[in-house]
Amino acid sequence: MASDIIDPTRRDFVMIASAAFAGIGGAASLWPLIDQMNPDASAEALASIEVDLEPLGEGQAITVLWRGKPVFIRHRTPEEVSMAKKVDINALPDPEAQNTELPEDAPATDKNRTKEGHEKWLVVVGICTHLGCIPKGQGLTDQKGEYGGWFCPCHGSHYDTSGRIRKGPAPDNLAVPPYKFLNDTKIKIG
Amino acid sequence: MSHPSTYEPSNGFSKWLDRRLPVLRLMHGQFIEFPTPRNLNYLWTFGGILSFCLVVQLITGIVLAMHYVPSGDQAFSSIEHIMRDVNWGWLMRYSHAVGGSMFFLAAYIHIARGLYYGSYKDPREILWILGVLIFLLMMAIAFMGYSLPWGQMSFWAVTVITNLFSSFDTIIPGVGSAIVRWIWGGYSVSETTLNRLFSLHYLLPFILVGVVGLHIWALHVVGNNNPTGVEIQSDSDSVPFHPYITMKDAFAMSLFWMIFAWLIFFAPNYLGHSDNYIEANPLQTPPHIVPEWYFLPQYAILRAIPSKLLGVIAMFASILVLFFVSWLDTSKVRSTKYRPIYKWFFWLFIFTCIALGYLGAKPAEGVYLFYARIFTAYYFIHFLVVMPLIGVIERPKPLPNSITEDVLGKGSSPSGGAGKPEAAPAAPENR
Ligand code: HEM
Ligand code: FES
Numbered sequence: 001m002a003s004d005i006i007d008p009t010r011r012d013f014v015m016i017a018s019a020a021f022a023g024i025g026g027a028a029s030l031w032p033l034i035d036q037m038n039p040d041a042s043a044e045a046l047a048s049i050e051v052d053l054e055p056l057g058e059g060q061a062i063t064v065l066w067r068g069k070p071v072f073i074r075h076r077t078p079e080e081v082s083m084a085k086k087v088d089i090n091a092l093p094d095p096e097a098q099n100t101e102l103p104e105d106a107p108a109t110d111k112n113r114t115k116e117g118h119e120k121w122l123v124v125v126g127i128c129t130h131l132g133c134i135p136k137g138q139g140l141t142d143q144k145g146e147y148g149g150w151f152c153p154c155h156g157s158h159y160d161t162s163g164r165i166r167k168g169p170a171p172d173n174l175a176v177p178p179y180k181f182l183n184d185t186k187i188k189i190g
Numbered sequence: 191m192s193h194p195s196t197y198e199p200s201n202g203f204s205k206w207l208d209r210r211l212p213v214l215r216l217m218h219g220q221f222i223e224f225p226t227p228r229n230l231n232y233l234w235t236f237g238g239i240l241s242f243c244l245v246v247q248l249i250t251g252i253v254l255a256m257h258y259v260p261s262g263d264q265a266f267s268s269i270e271h272i273m274r275d276v277n278w279g280w281l282m283r284y285s286h287a288v289g290g291s292m293f294f295l296a297a298y299i300h301i302a303r304g305l306y307y308g309s310y311k312d313p314r315e316i317l318w319i320l321g322v323l324i325f326l327l328m329m330a331i332a333f334m335g336y337s338l339p340w341g342q343m344s345f346w347a348v349t350v351i352t353n354l355f356s357s358f359d360t361i362i363p364g365v366g367s368a369i370v371r372w373i374w375g376g377y378s379v380s381e382t383t384l385n386r387l388f389s390l391h392y393l394l395p396f397i398l399v400g401v402v403g404l405h406i407w408a409l410h411v412v413g414n415n416n417p418t419g420v421e422i423q424s425d426s427d428s429v430p431f432h433p434y435i436t437m438k439d440a441f442a443m444s445l446f447w448m449i450f451a452w453l454i455f456f457a458p459n460y461l462g463h464s465d466n467y468i469e470a471n472p473l474q475t476p477p478h479i480v481p482e483w484y485f486l487p488q489y490a491i492l493r494a495i496p497s498k499l500l501g502v503i504a505m506f507a508s509i510l511v512l513f514f515v516s517w518l519d520t521s522k523v524r525s526t527k528y529r530p531i532y533k534w535f536f537w538l539f540i541f542t543c544i545a546l547g548y549l550g551a552k553p554a555e556g557v558y559l560f561y562a563r564i565f566t567a568y569y570f571i572h573f574l575v576v577m578p579l580i581g582v583i584e585r586p587k588p589l590p591n592s593i594t595e596d597v598l599g600k601g602s603s604p605s606g607g608a609g610k611p612e613a614a615p616a617a618p619e620n621r
Pocket of ligand 1: 244247249251252253254255258269283287290331332336337338339391392395396398462
């Protein structure tokens, strides 16, 4: 009878084994429960889009939707381009190019934020890097902020004609998405 | 407070039940004979009012969920369907939307009451901490509920608030954005996000019910504080919960309900924002986004600080600091009534909260920003400097020896006061 035989080692083994079973099992089932909330396969599918730039006159801009995010495409005037080039990089709040196709520490020159030979085109993700509002400045009559680019009305961030943050609470320049020119008037984003 | 049970099962069934599950004995002890200080004023009715608000939100919410469709295409129109087609749908929705505001109004008064009378002090620390937890849960629930109508304010409030987590990128690059993507379930706020917010908006109120249960349990272990801050010492200091408190609570609730009803029937959208009647549009941010009124002070603190990460930290800290007031306040006296210096700072603090609320609705620029910074500074100074310091340097006024003495004046005998009807034992229910 069990009453007179006490076997601490066997009982300890059963205790430790079942605690380990519950512990490891619990921990292992935690990850699927957390990960199910991450972007799913359909959101991950790297949808790419092609945009025809032909109809865009100088000074005009359009917004296209890529991966659920607005992308600003602006046909900059020569003055806007030269304004963007003149800026002293070291004086910028964010001196990094924020171009997904360049190394992280690439400086925020206008050259690093556009494509060689297509400097008049600026393509950036149109989401304020502060808390995610859509800055104003796409429409011809929009308020464009103190630096002629975009102005975010939510908490007052000003971006310049290269989409770089100049003033206000936003920490980073508007991001440059991955894109390439298929020919002079057509780009593929993504 | 522990007290001997006088519960007598009155019929065969309750006797039978009492030996198996003494739930009636429990209710009798906690909600009929529970001793409460005889000097409680109307500020003590807000606990009951809050319980009432919670029940209203639960009932109207469950009804709304029967007709609401949490999909990107249909959420907005299903709200209009509730408003126009569903029988009494307008009443359910307006009660729920105004109910959220009334809930916060009552909670803010309830919290201010606790701060004024020192209800967070020994032995009520856990009771107070559970209260702060309830407040945090309410904020999460209201934020998620506000996303459901899927109007412009809903959409952009979700965008801005969830983006707060991206500020962690400043500490460890990539972590903040990973959290935000995890919350969104995608690369932007979408229907996927709406679905999970709905699921949680349904779940969390029931968790809240559980925490409220603990809050009331903790209250019934240590007993009510009261305007003098002096504990109950003898029978003459207290009155039984029923009928004294039940009646007073019921009367206050009726008045509260009149204001509630007036808003529902005559100004249902007064506290809301008209932009939320425009369907969510991910390509256009409204020119001026503001949260619901009850989040304005916190929003003002967020915007007062020029750094994104520090702004977020300050906003969360403004709530979290409440967890620690039991230890930040060094005074030996509970009630501010007897604290001649602290009294001024208390009202300055209330003014600060109202001022921050006003500034939170204004654009964050110029003088508004300047004052928002001053009041943000005082908000924290109040807790971190004034509370510990005044408690040490202030000489409080003399406290009454007992609650009875405070009510009836000096020389009144400590037991058998007028508040306790001597004839009560003869009443039939007390046989
Ligand atoms: C602590 C309790 C609760 C609070 C503070 C709360 C708060 C809110 C708020 C502020 C809204 C937005 C109202 C509007 O502007 O239209 C809302 C909507 C909603 N809530 Fe709740 N809620 C609570 C409990 C519940 C419960 C328990 C349910 C369901 C089981 C629920 C279901 C809904 C639904 C379906 C909506 C969308 C319909 C609408 O917007 O009117 N709520 N809630
Ligand atoms: S979201 Fe653009 S300034 Fe805050």
